[in-house]
Amino acid sequence: MDLLARAAxxxxxxxxxxxxxxxxxxxxxxxxxxxxxxxxxxxxxxxxGEAHWGELDPAYERCSNGTMQSPIDIRDAERMxxxxxxxxYRSQPFEAVNDGHGVRIIAxxxxxxxxxxxxxxxxxxxxxxxxxxxxxxxxxxxxxxxVHTDPDGALAILAVPMRAGLRSNSILxxxxxxxxxxxxxxxxxxxxxxxxxxxxxxERSYFRYVGSLEIPPCTEPVLWxxxxxxxxxxxxxxxxxxxxxxxxxxxxxxxxxxxxxxFFRR
Numbered sequence: 001m002d003l004l005a006r007a008a009x010x011x012x013x014x015x016x017x018x019x020x021x022x023x024x025x026x027x028x029x030x031x032x033x034x035x036x037x038x039x040x041x042x043x044x045x046x047x048x049g050e051a052h053w054g055e056l057d058p059a060y061e062r063c064s065n066g067t068m069q070s071p072i073d074i075r076d077a078e079r080m081x082x083x084x085x086x087x088x089y090r091s092q093p094f095e096a097v098n099d100g101h102g103v104r105i106i107a108x109x110x111x112x113x114x115x116x117x118x119x120x121x122x123x124x125x126x127x128x129x130x131x132x133x134x135x136x137x138x139x140x141x142x143x144x145x146x147v148h149t150d151p152d153g154a155l156a157i158l159a160v161p162m163r164a165g166l167r168s169n170s171i172l173x174x175x176x177x178x179x180x181x182x183x184x185x186x187x188x189x190x191x192x193x194x195x196x197x198x199x200x201x202x203e204r205s206y207f208r209y210v211g212s213l214e215i216p217p218c219t220e221p222v223l224w225x226x227x228x229x230x231x232x233x234x235x236x237x238x239x240x241x242x243x244x245x246x247x248x249x250x251x252x253x254x255x256x257x258x259x260x261x262x263f264f265r266r
Contacts, residue, residue, distance in 0.1 A: 087197050
């Protein structure tokens with residue numbers, strides 16, 4: 001089966017139920033990954049919505065004139081020799097903040113994602129409902145993003161599509177039950193341990209491309225790893241995430257001829 005067809009089928013079944021690595025990554029040293037309160041206010045809708053992001057603050061100009069913006073619709077991918085993603089995430093206390101655009105779970109130092117000998121430190125993970133990336137037009141019901149940086153400040157984001165199904169993820173349920181519901185609210189529970197590795201699906205074939213942050217300041221470049229298979233979660237958990245986060249998915253951006261690489265184990 002074609003790689004994209006497989007991914008689209010995997011995502012779409014229950015989708016809307018509610019060059020070398022060192023060369024292509026580049027650096028974003030000293031730049032925020034979208035949560036810098038010193039810059040202009042923004043939203044997903046209305047006068048502060050994504051159609052106006054580039055006008056709201058000089059720091060956001062990439063949102064309107066960038067050439068490598070995310071998310072994208074993955075329609076063509078070059079099959080590569082499989083290079084596994086090595087996850088060395090650690091159990092951590094539960095700390096989350098509602099920043100008004102969604103809920104971010106803060107990761108303490110120590111967790112890493114490694115690929116082809118290069119390590120990226122996990123900084124946070126957060127949710128988007130509905131999902132942002134598409135596979136031949138098929139979009140997931142939700143998407144989980146793990147945000148990483150390397151010692152030089154380069155950004156790498158792992159995108160995990162989510163779909164509502166019969167299975168319940170116990171780690172996700174612990175998180176969902178304690179999400180801060182109000183903008184500005186922060187929750188810290190040092191006695192609740194969560195390990196982000198258990199929020200990943202068993203099959204970890206993926207697509208790789210160079211894009212951007214999909215929220216202001218829309219920083220370029222960002223190295224994206226987009227898993228092909230979704231994480232199946234309880235429909236009630238998906239509804240809770242959607243209610244607390246609100247609609248927080250950016251629209252599909254032009255691919256502009258960018259190369260997408262597919263790393264499938266089989």
